[in-house]
Amino acid sequence: MTxxxxxxRSTAVWLVxxxxxxxxxxxxxxxxxxxxxxxxxLGLALIKVRYVGLDFMExxxxxxxxxxxxxxxxxxxxxxLAGMYLWL
Amino acid sequence: MGTGRVSQTSLRPVGGESSAATxxxxxxxxxxxxxxFLFGDMVVFGVFFATFMYQRAQAPELFDASRHTxxxxxxxxxxxxxxxxxxxxxxxxxxxxLSQRGAAQLMLAGALVCALIxxxxxxIEYTAKVAAGHVPTENDFYLYFFxxxxxxxxxxxxxxxxxxxxxxxxxxxxxxxxxxxxxxxxACFWHLVDLLWIIxxxxxxxxx
Amino acid sequence: xxxxxxxxxxxxxxxxxxxxxxxxxxIAGLIPPMSPALTAEQTAHIYSDHGLRIRIGLTLMILFxxxxxxxxxxxxxxxxxxxxxxGVMSLTQVMLSVTFPFGFSLCALFGVAAAYRPxxxxxVTQALSDMFWFIFVGLVGPLITQVVILAFCVFxxxxxxxxxPRWFGYFNIWYAVLGVPGCAIYLFKAGPLAWNxxxxxxxxxxxxxxxxxxxxxxxxxxxxxxxxxxxxxxxNREWEPAA
Numbered sequence: 001m002t003x004x005x006x007x008x009r010s011t012a013v014w015l016v017x018x019x020x021x022x023x024x025x026x027x028x029x030x031x032x033x034x035x036x037x038x039x040x041x042l043g044l045a046l047i048k049v050r051y052v053g054l055d056f057m058e059x060x061x062x063x064x065x066x067x068x069x070x071x072x073x074x075x076x077x078x079x080x081l082a083g084m085y086l087w088l
Numbered sequence: 089m090g091t092g093r094v095s096q097t098s099l100r101p102v103g104g105e106s107s108a109a110t111x112x113x114x115x116x117x118x119x120x121x122x123x124x125f126l127f128g129d130m131v132v133f134g135v136f137f138a139t140f141m142y143q144r145a146q147a148p149e150l151f152d153a154s155r156h157t158x159x160x161x162x163x164x165x166x167x168x169x170x171x172x173x174x175x176x177x178x179x180x181x182x183x184x185x186l187s188q189r190g191a192a193q194l195m196l197a198g199a200l201v202c203a204l205i206x207x208x209x210x211x212i213e214y215t216a217k218v219a220a221g222h223v224p225t226e227n228d229f230y231l232y233f234f235x236x237x238x239x240x241x242x243x244x245x246x247x248x249x250x251x252x253x254x255x256x257x258x259x260x261x262x263x264x265x266x267x268x269x270x271x272x273x274x275a276c277f278w279h280l281v282d283l284l285w286i287i288x289x290x291x292x293x294x295x296x
Numbered sequence: 297x298x299x300x301x302x303x304x305x306x307x308x309x310x311x312x313x314x315x316x317x318x319x320x321x322x323i324a325g326l327i328p329p330m331s332p333a334l335t336a337e338q339t340a341h342i343y344s345d346h347g348l349r350i351r352i353g354l355t356l357m358i359l360f361x362x363x364x365x366x367x368x369x370x371x372x373x374x375x376x377x378x379x380x381x382x383g384v385m386s387l388t389q390v391m392l393s394v395t396f397p398f399g400f401s402l403c404a405l406f407g408v409a410a411a412y413r414p415x416x417x418x419x420v421t422q423a424l425s426d427m428f429w430f431i432f433v434g435l436v437g438p439l440i441t442q443v444v445i446l447a448f449c450v451f452x453x454x455x456x457x458x459x460x461p462r463w464f465g466y467f468n469i470w471y472a473v474l475g476v477p478g479c480a481i482y483l484f485k486a487g488p489l490a491w492n493x494x495x496x497x498x499x500x501x502x503x504x505x506x507x508x509x510x511x512x513x514x515x516x517x518x519x520x521x522x523x524x525x526x527x528x529x530x531x532n533r534e535w536e537p538a539a
Binding site for chain 3: 120121228
């Protein structure tokens with residue numbers, strides 16, 4: 001009954017998100033101040049956010065405008081936060 | 089209900105993602121108004137994140153040192169717990185569309201359990217921090233830590249109410265277009281809570 | 297005639313928003329806010345150095361704060377239209393609307409009291425100044441409740457032509473959530489949740505301005521919806537609902 005529910009893209013995405021989370025944890029648990037690892041970590045976080053939006057919030061099948069706004073948010077946030085980390 | 093308004097959302101066909109025909113019709117998850125709220129919240133939290141990064145730049149060593157006193161294990165577990173809850177929610181919405189009410193209710197209950205685990209772990213984390221002397225007034229890092237995670241927790245508590253609302257909708261045998269939109273909108277709000285935590289985890293526990 | 301008065305009320309609200317900014321920011325200079333972490337002497341200095349402009353700006357606010365009332369009365373009437381009678385939600389709107397102008401005039405009273413006698417004990421001045429900020433920034437409950445009720449009404453409006461579009465309900469929820477942090481100022485003297493902080497002051501101030509302007513526009517549209525309904529009823533020779 002329920003098993004077919006799980007055979008969907010969202011489950012695969014979840015698996016990827018879990019893996020990326022663990023990788024981020026391994027990378028980020030111990031790094032110094034001002035390292036470029038932070039930029040990667042922020043990038044990984046925003047990639048996760050992107051997948052949550054596209055596959056959990058179902059923006060993949062949404063009107064282009066909505067999806068574009070969301071993706072723009074992800075990219076802008078990454079650029080701004082990474083930029084502030086590196087250059088402030 | 090009969091508002092006489094043209095429906096702004098298209099009903100997603102029951103076939104789900106496997107049907108090629110659904111791909112041609114763009115569908116706004118929830119209803120357009122929900123996205124005003126979701127994007128608005130995302131933008132304002134973006135401002136909060138930027139404020140945190142600005143404060144970090146004023147005292148990078150302090151922030152890094154304080155970061156190491158955080159219980160990163162709890163943070164990691166909470167991230168995984170919320171990701172799992174989102175999986176439950178998105179699967180529940182699929183179940184509702186396929187009229188599998190029992191499965192949907194089970195999924196939503198699972199999401200609620202995840203939410204409660206998150207809250208429990210947060211409580212443990214806060215208590216442990218305060219007991220170790222790390223209070224919001226200790227330094228700027230902990231000030232922002234408690235404020236940002238507190239604001240997120242506030243959103244999560246609203247999310248719990250939303251999940252309970254979704255549970256009541258999952259019990260109905262037939263959902264009108266408006267109720268489907270409500271369910272999707274509520275689910276999107278929960279995913280927002282998850283998404284904000286993903287960024288918070290990276291910012292507070294990993295990047296500082 | 298109804299329509300003209302009601303639309304004027306809506307725009308009066310926006311005009312008062314402009315007035316508030318002019319009085320508090322341009323004239324009194326109280327925005328950007330002073331820091332809660334200042335000593336009593338430093339606070340007293342601010343009130344004596346800028347005493348005249350503070351008193352003039354706040355005096356104007358005490359006189360004109362009530363001009364928010366017609367805007368809020370219109371808001372309550374629209375809620376009443378959705379509710380169908382003067383029920384719990386409409387009456388709560390009215391009661392909370394009564395407190396709204398006080399959020400501006402009462403705090404201004406404390407502000408002028410703080411600036412009134414520069415030669416007095418600085419501790420007293422600081423206490424009065426604290427009261428100004430406590431009321432101005434921290435008293436968020438009534439407005440939050442008002443907009444939540446408004447959002448709820450927007451969502452339950454089941455009429456053929458609703459007064460407000462559904463996105464306006466979500467917009468009000470957004471405003472309510474962002475207005476909440478203001479209540480935390482009593483616990484902090486510095487940082488983002490202090491009365492001069494990003495989360496407790498600047499963001500709520502920004503969203504308040506956006507909210508007033510958007511709501512005024514939506515209210516004028518709701519007035520049009522109501523006027524159209526009134527005409528239809530007149531054409532059908534139906535009785536108008538009492539009040």
